[in-house]
Amino acid sequence: MGRQLSEAIVDGILGGSVYALMAVGLTLIFGVLDIINIAQGILVVLGAYLSYVLSVHLHLDLFVGLLVTVPAMFIVGVAIQWAFIRPLRGRERTSMSLLATYAVAIIIEGILYIIFGSNFVSLNASYTTSGPRIFGFYLDYIYIYGFLMALLAVAGIYYTLYRTQFGRTIRATMQDQTAARIVGINVNRVQALTFGIGVAVTAAGGMVFGATGGGFNPNTGYDLISRLLAIVILGGLGSIAGAMIAAIFMITLEGVVDVLWSPSWSVVVFYGALVVVLAFRPQGLLGRKAARAQ
């Protein structure tokens, strides 16, 4: 029991960092565009499938393949924003964007089913099945590599946001779109690029996800998006640090409940935790209380 528990906690922290990366993309998109990208889950799966194609057919190493898949997913993101998000205007934009991104998710899911079928696949490499022994269990290298990569990517996003001119324009747009426009920021461009970045991280997250979990198929997207939504809401919408904390907390919690109680209830506890936290803190852990929109 003790061994299993420590395994669950270590796996939770390392695996949670990958969810953190995907959730950061989602919360960034929310912060800048004020929409929730329901397609984030299926885009993670799409990223994983891209890695799968590269590694199976071109025999590229999974991490080297990211050099192709991350830019590819960036382009996909910019295209989705341009075609389906930018035209949405007016009072019900929020709800419309939910439906629009959901529709995008359905379409991508259908296409993936047609191409890859419904069989579960997983990404394999030498480091997905071997690793050091710590606390009495074997930890595959992929967890460690994935953790480091997620750390690096989040650090990169932080650097971009707080140390570059482009990051300043993003933060300005997050704070006040109208004011940002007035001082000469091209808000449309910022929104498109942010959506691209938010989707590009799914390529990296999807690769690690596909290499660590029990495999994936097109239907996995639903499972992912529901978790990611719970994570970003728990952390406080628009808060990057909140998303990271919530991701690691939730994934660890799920793993621990798996061990202590039963795998079939861990997901209920996962969402139950969200509901309990929101009952006491409606704005999420690190979220700011929404000012009254005018």
Place this chain on the structure above:
Amino acid sequence: MSQGTVNAGPAQADGTVPQPAGRGRRATAIRLGLLAVLLIIAAIFPLVVTNALYTQFAVNTVIYVGAVAAWNLFSGYSGYIALGNAVFFGTGAYTVGLLTKQWKLPGGDIFALLPLGGLVAALVAVPLGLIALRVRRHTFVVITIAFFFIFQLMAFNLSFTGGNQGVSSPFFLWSASDYNNPFYYVGLIIAVGTITLSWLIRNSRFGLQLLAIRDDEDRARGLGVRTMKIKLIAFVISGGITGMIGGLWWFFIGQALPETAFNPLFDLTVALMAFLGGFGTLAGPVLGALILEPLQQWIGITFTNGYTSDIVLGVLFLAVILFLPRGIVPTGGEFVTKWRAIRERRREPAPGGSAPGGSAPPGSPAVSRAGAATPGAGTPSTGAPSTGGVR
């Protein structure tokens, strides 16, 4: 508080704004006539069309008409987009299913259980509403989705729900030719009842309070609306009706599985139907369901490959959102108003004091309330977001 102060939205499209007497009476007559014709068509449909496939379409359609009207009763009027109504749908389905099994009810008696299914769903809605209605906008949407997943997983995992086998209905020896008819008529009664209830609510003080919440919740509370109570009542009514419809659906389909009774597509389809027809209007969601559900069924049998039909459905969703973002009824209503104004101007070159087209006269409370940025009470916001419209 006059109606004009609250109905900044698409209220005009279904005629709740007072109109000049003569035309108002005629418009009401036309509307009532149209309604009567629709009702008669709906009532005799299964007598004329006996093809089982089409009557099956019709049953699904009345089920969705009722479900959308119930959704709209809460989400459309209050502006809180709920994407978890499948919780109530599934709860109703499982309640009716499990009780049927428990009490070993034969055939037609099961219809008597539907109100009980609705009651259980309404009871479930109370705690969910108390938690979810504390938050707004995106967070509310996501909380309803979280509830949905919790309930689906409970249906999979709890001991009495039958796990992934679900609950099947007993076999009936009804004649195949009019097998669908009882379901159709019960569904129709529920749907018509829900629409009537929506209409009554819309014209009541309660409905005005709901619409005030949609327009600006903080201001509504400031004006003395007990927002939590109002929202919760609407949420529970909506959930109860959805539960009743879920029970009917279980009886009709004959089996409730965790993934079909608690179906994420149900949540989204209902919302999409409402948006297609006109979010928050009375006729819009019904129209949306009448168009979309048969279309969906038709797509389902045309593209037998499930994935292709999903893609077609997704493309359809996107087309609606991109090309008809405000829905059929508001867009159509605006068109009619414009056309009438033009005709009016032609007929009376110098109109007196009354403003044509049924929009609020300048200086009415609506204008002073909304401030300069809102074009007027009768015109729904087009491009720029109206004040108080953003929650």
